[in-house]
Amino acid sequence: MSVIYLESKENAKIKHLRALIELNNYRKKHKQTVLEGTHLSLAWLQQNQHITSLFTTEAALEHIDLKKIQQIYKGHIFILSEVLYRDLSTLGTTLPCLAVIETPQQSSSLNFNVDTLILDDVQDPGNVGTLLRSAAAANIKQIICTKGVASLWSPRVLRAGMGAHFSLECFENIHLEDILPQFNIPVYVTSSHKPQSLYTQNLTQPCAWVLGNEGQGASPYALENAQAVAIPQPGGQESLNVAIAGSICFFEMVRQRQ
Template structure:
């Protein structure tokens, strides 16, 4: 097993990694991001393959799960690096985790010409936890595509990746999409959620592919996109709460579709 050891904060590669860990702009420019922890790294190996770079803290080299992962990476094109714990912790945003990181290339996919299969459209969803939860629910519901408008949080940020729990590797995620233009090229119904809509989710026939449109945590879906949706629906609830969190709303919608598609 060949692993390079870095012990200096002034090492050029370490400086590059610190910049990547700290800056969303740097991640976008480099087309790379960080996967933090055993679960995400295992998911990447299983669903995608070997990463360009594997980084391990010294103490984590005593962990059996980490050893297995490092063995998979070493002896391949993957560069494996071990860091003193203090240097590793300056890269990681996880407290009390297992000190393992992958640096991976982030996909840059061309937007498909038309909407033809069940998909999720996100209009300026900004909270990383919400985004990660939405894509995790979407993947669990068998949805394959996610389209993100400009102003939506970066899909491949470490916080979003942790919340997604590996769902990213099951999805095609398109960023910077003109959703208005995409809605004009949809071959399937587009369903937008709105707390003010009169039609309820459970009135719809969801046995066919649909595109789910969800909006900003505070303002919701913008008026121009709302006007272009095939259906505008609300989710009924009994408590004295105006609306559900966007991640909760999406899960309810996705699994009502699953229920209808799997019921006899």
């Protein structure tokens, strides 16, 4: 392991890091992304995964969490000034740690017989990351995303997922029309305008969940080709946040199976 000091924001490695943080097309082109914070970096390393390069500050280098990372990671550590790091960071107050990794590529094929979360045009990175975190906690291992979904491996989605990505099989840019007819298990779609209650469904066997766009809700195709269920809302709100709605569905499934 070597420690290298970088002082200029015009340095090629700094420019590369900034582009990975800010530009989705750049991340796709280089097949890399950025983990921000020691929690994600440690979770990644503990999955026996590789960090390409690590950026931090001189003061943070002596912190116990950075020491833990150094025990596993043996590559270059690039030291930035506090000012330069703050200029790059999207978190602000956390322990300085930016890790560049190779973006995992899809290594398996879709399984139409297992619990699955299908995100259809869910665009907010916080919602997407939260849904992945809830799905992982509920033991849903397969995630399918349509083209309009926020990029799963963007730094913001990774941050909201809190490491959930690392235990999931994720598929992106999939068309609903190509997959819904192939499922051999019940497929549910959430809609606040349908009469069937979530709590009347038998969720003890594998099933798939379709969650739609934050503003528009489920797509017409999903509503026509999946079983629509509603979450009772006696307080009278028009709808629930999609990440909250999905989490309620997942853990009703968990409750029924215990």
